[in-house]
Amino acid sequence: MPLDPATVRRIAHLARMHIEDDDIPRLQTELNGILGWVEQLGAVNVEGVKPLTGAADMALRMRDDAVTDGDIAEKILANAPERAGDYFVVPKVVE
């Protein structure tokens, strides 16, 4: 089912990506091209097949529930676009 302009806009919003109205026809064509191409997976019989979530056949390890790091606020904030003291600053959220 090809994507319509409203769906392209909805996906962009879900992805928190601003798109210009002028870009929608191009994105619609490109995304529909890719989605149309991956449709061929519909031809594969996957009845009873277990999904593979990762390449490695391994179980996730447990580790000790212990603090191993910390006291590095300066390092964590070093790349902040905007900060105040030990806080990241964002546009006002609550009126």
Added chain:
Amino acid sequence: MSLIDLTLAQARAGLRAKTFSARDLTAAHLEAITALNPTLNAFITVTPEIALAEAEAADRALAAGTAGPLAGIPLAIKDLFCTEGVRTTAASLMLETFVPPYESTVTAKLRDAGAVFVGKTNLDEFAMGSSNLTSAYGAVTNPWRRAGDDTPLVPGGSSGGSAAAVAARLALGATGTDTGGSIRQPASFCGIVGMKPSYGRCSRYGIIAFASSLDQAGPMARTVEDCAILLGAMAGFDPKDSTSADIPVPDFQAACTRGVKGLRIGVPREYAAPGMPDEIAALWHLGRDILRAAGAEIIDISLPHTEYALPTYYIVAPAEASSNLARYDGVRFGRREDGADLIEMYERTRAKGFGDEVKRRILIGTYVLSAGYYDAYYLRAQKVRSLILGDFTTAFARCDAILTPTAPSAAFAQGEKMDDPIKMYLNDIYTVPASLAGLPAMSVPVGQSQEGLPLGLQMIGRPFDEETVFAVAAEIERAAGFSARPAIRAGVSA
């Protein structure tokens, strides 16, 4: 022989014999970078002061007898590995000013081994691409030219800067990362050797994530043995990566001299699809002849779901990318664009910070994970991925390694294949299946196209059996005797 034409193994021997100093070796490579990087654009950031200081430290360690296995060896680092105190961009405007406060495990291991980092190499933005044309810092130019033709060619991608740097003698080796072919395809396009190890062999800690179930670091160098030496230093268990494999690191260098006598080499019939160019088919035949002559048995195998690997990859990888790249929101690090409220700030930051290919993949990934479409796209792709792994498991019951071409063509010109994203995706048709299955795979230069460009063959091994892959690769390298060199390389006036 000039210092920049040495192999990594030769340079290591020369340093230990005190034939030359680490400082001289590094200075020669820095000089080559100064001369050629304006043409090739292989590096986003060059770090001459750090490199010379590290080289001098290596000289002291060599004199004191405390030198590590890579002491004084100049390496180029893909700009996807976080390097403490050195800007790391992922070739994106999003990270134009990002200076990591920590070091990736792989680069930390290389530093511990004594390696010298000359700089950070260019790549496709967030490692998404097969041409290096999606870098926000400009395209990398392949050091090779078609015979009698000056058209600039792409180096492949995404580790195209690393491949170009090694081919042009700007470094003795480099790190790459490979999600669907990003080490092997540029290695083939630039006439060098590139190895993607098994998923879990090298730690992903500190490597900027693209698709976490596929991303894997690996070495790029001019010989199979050099790759084996580098992988030995890069690999190993890391508690900081939950998918790191807790198994011993074997002696990869020793595996290079094993030979292939008695090995069974599988040739998958599905890879011989109609449309394979004659020169690629001929190269593949040559590889089989070489291995047969060296005592291996060539057997016909089937990987029936091969044709579904690329569409599977183009669901799984964008899905994981859309999730991984959600972190770039303008709050904690990276670029920020102002907006009237928080949502608008996110949306404008991401619109400005990401390039077109990254946006395309984020949108596809968001769609295939969205409510109502997850089962039809993402879950189905994961099931097909299971079948693709099953194909390899079945095949490896009958053979020890698999031989295929690396890429469906030689390097193409900048600007070709740009009209349709799917055409670009087809570059990875032979490399993606091993990525989906997490298998070790390697590209070795074997011959040249009619236009004089390098062409590689790929060998794929069982999980964590890099040793057999190195053995097969070394045999093919020896017999093929690939000795052609690129038109643009250090020591030759451009």
